[in-house]
Amino acid sequence: MKKSVIPNNPEVNEQLSSKDYMKFLIPSLIGVFLFLFPLIRDGAVNIPLGYLIDFFKNASKPFGKQVIYGVVILSSSITLIHRLVKFKFIKSSKFWSTIFEVGVKGKMYWKGFNSSQCNGKK
Known part of the structure; x- marks a missing residue:
């Protein structure tokens, strides 16, 4: 059986191996x-x-x-300290900055949002 890497493209076809079948079957059976x-x-x-x-x-x-309280206290502490100190590893990482840079001017990714709307400016 052939697998298409790009649909409807006859030039790019590969044969399915037993490893490919197992990658599908084992997680499916689980x-x-x-x-x-x-x-x-x-x-x-x-x-x-x-x-x-x-x-x-x-x-x-x-x-x-205790685990829940610890996670909440740790994350809120890092957020507050980051607001004061501005950790370099948080600012340079998109992942960490979306978690710890919060507030009205934090990372807001929804469509049509303009950061000047936070200050009442247009």
């Missing part, structure tokens, strides 16, 4: 098992993903709130 395969445990019917969620929910119960 997904079918996690989402569609019912398991009966203690008289209750649930999918494997439900059991995984219950496991992690129970395992994180003793320290879950």
Whole structure:
């Protein structure tokens, strides 16, 4: 069987290998098992993903709130300190700047937004 790199282009065709089939089949079978395969445990019917969620929910119960509080305090602290000090690695990285440069004049990427609208200027 041939796979097209560019649709409807007969010049660019490759043969599918067994590795290509496995790249599709293995994740597909895992997904079918996690989402569609019912398991009966203690008289209750649930999918494997439900059991995984219950496991992690129970395992994180003793320290879950502390982790959430830690993430919120850490991210808000970095944001406040960055507003005062302007870390170079945050300003130079698009990823980190979209996370930590917040506020009215922060990184706003929706269409049609003009930064002069923040100051009331037109």
